Amino acid sequence: MALSIFFSLLCSISGVCKVDPPQPLPPVPSPQQLRWHQLEMGMFCHFGINTFHNEEWTDGSKPPETFNPTDFNPFQWAEVAKQVGMGYLIFTVKHHDGFVLYPTQHTEYCVRNSPWKGGKGDAVKEVSEACKKAGVKFGFYLSPWDRHDHRYNDDKAYDEYFKSLLRELLTNYGEVFEVWFDGAGTEGHTYDWEGYYSLIKELQPDALIAICGPDIRWVGNEDGLAPESVWYVQEKEGKRVWWPPECDVPIRKGQWFYHTDGEKRLLSLNSLLNIYYRSVGRGAVLLLNVSPDRSGHLPEPDVKRLLEWRAVISETFKDNLAISAKWSASNIRGNCSEFAPDNCRFENDGKFWTTDDGVKKGYIALKFEKPIVFDRVVIKEHIELGQRITKHSVWIKKGGSWEKVINSTTIGYKRIHLLPETKCKEVKIQIDESLEVPIIEFVGLYLSSPKDLKVSKK
The missing domain is CATH 2.60.120.260 (Galactose-binding domain-like)
Structure with missing residues (x-):
């Protein structure tokens, strides 16, 4: 008995341990999912042709000539994201309107036919480079729904077009942290989801696929709020999988894209703090949308509010x-x-x-x-x-x-x-x-x- 007590004391003092750690309780997060959890927050940047029309959704008929930011500055976005503790940035490459923000050869409805930089601009290249410089992980949003492209009425033809965009995005812009597939407008259309996923995993094995994807799920609202109980393990297609929630919300209430009269919708400091505690504070990841204006900058009032918010969080937890x-x-x-x-x-x-x-x-x-x-x-x-x-x-x-x-x-x-x-x-x-x-x-x-x-x- 005395020997047993002595051995227990020896273990607790010296750290010499004859007991193994607990066995994992599957399913467990992949290394990529664990890295995502650890970031806690990301920045969503909705920017595109809608920005120049004061609309959330346009129908694919707006002329490419209307897209013309005067001082496109994604370095500012990435630096602000870094300052406020957001470890990744998701950029809207193509929204439901179908307008593509890099000079793809697979559609005429893209920046190649805009006056921006004489048709030579590549917003995705600039955003990905800005993220790399700032030390923020880069991801992109690509809407499956397309209100412009005529191929959308032909499932197979559209799948090939969509995969062509994915192939370019996953090949030409460095490491991709997260691919964000929106579920809006997808009802009634058959997509080759498995083909999309396979292509992503082939070209960017570490990329996470979010929302309409196997790695990250939507929390279920656009208010940035997780439920009181957050379970990462979910039943999906008859299997128990690690499928944690991401909470997305715009900093201007109800507006994902910039609107010229949108400043009055800017969330208060208390509203942002409440979102933080009810997303990150409940074990989810927060994806906060901050919309660049028509110049291509994050608006000054929005940046000021973000920095104020970060300062309070930092002071509380220092x-x-x-x-x-x-x-x-x-x-x-x-x-x-x-x-x-x-x-x-x-x-x-x-x-x-x-x-x-x-x-x-x-x-x-x-x-x-x-x-x-x-x-x-x-x-x-x-x-x-x-x-x-x-x-x-x-x-x-x-x-x-x-x-x-x-x-x-x-x-x-x-x-x-x-x-x-x-x-x-x-x-x-x-x-x-x-x-x-x-x-x-x-x-x-x-x-x-x-x-x-x-x-x-x-």
Whole structure:
């Protein structure tokens, strides 16, 4: 018995561990999907012939001559995306109107027949190069629905045309991070989806295929809001697959393309913060649309709002109060430091806390020398081994007894809880239900910026 106790202590102190990590709970994210989760946010840029007509959807009859940005500057877009923490940018190469923003030889309805740069311009080339320079991943939106091209009435002929565009885009513009297929207008038309997917995977094996695709699903609304419970594992064609949601929303309410009178629709700071907490804060990825104007720049008011929003988020999450805590747990796998709760002190270091096989409930406790004041709780699952946790709660100790302050469901890649300003010396993150042994890689406690959203006490 004494020898057993000594060996357990030796394991916890030295980190020498005779216990393997938990087995993955399939399905798990691909390396490409995991990289997408880690980016947390992207920028959508709707720009095209619609920009010059104050319309969201045009019918494919607008003349190419009307497309003529006066100072096309995607370097500004990519730099702003980088500044506000957006790791990728999706550019609308062809919207439903069918107008193509690079000089393809497969249709006359493209920039080649516009006055922009004397018909020599290539918007896709400039956007992809700008993303590379700024360190932002490049992706493109290509609408399957086409209101201009006569081949659309012939399924096979249109499939060949669409694949020709894909082949050019996937061959000529460097690494593609995400291909975005819109579902709007696709009802009643038969597309060669599998042929599209095969071509993408052949030419860009690491590219993710979103919305009408196997890698990323649409969250189901254009408000940027994820549901309270976000499950990445979905049933698709009789199989359980990792199919996480992307939350898309325009920064100008209801307007994806630039409109000359659209500034009055610019979302408030509080609206953007609410979107952040109900997308990224629920474990989804946020794709925020910012529309370039007719010059080819992101409008100054929109950029100012974005920077204001980023500043508040950065201020809120700059100091993790949990770092100074004494960490403990109800159970530590193999009693080894490799799986100890204080592995959750820092983000993105590959470490985590987990429990012995068969132990699907438990808690991490944080104890402080002096009372702390906080109103944000961040929890992250180690999703590389699958999504597991179905119910969790947050407790604080006041007056010698524990009080539940958060009662919630899934965690996923990142869960952010907002609560009233709370003062205490002890906090507990409790896993109430889990499909398999829980695996937590990060816990953070923060006091929000004075400009951030506040939760009033009941």
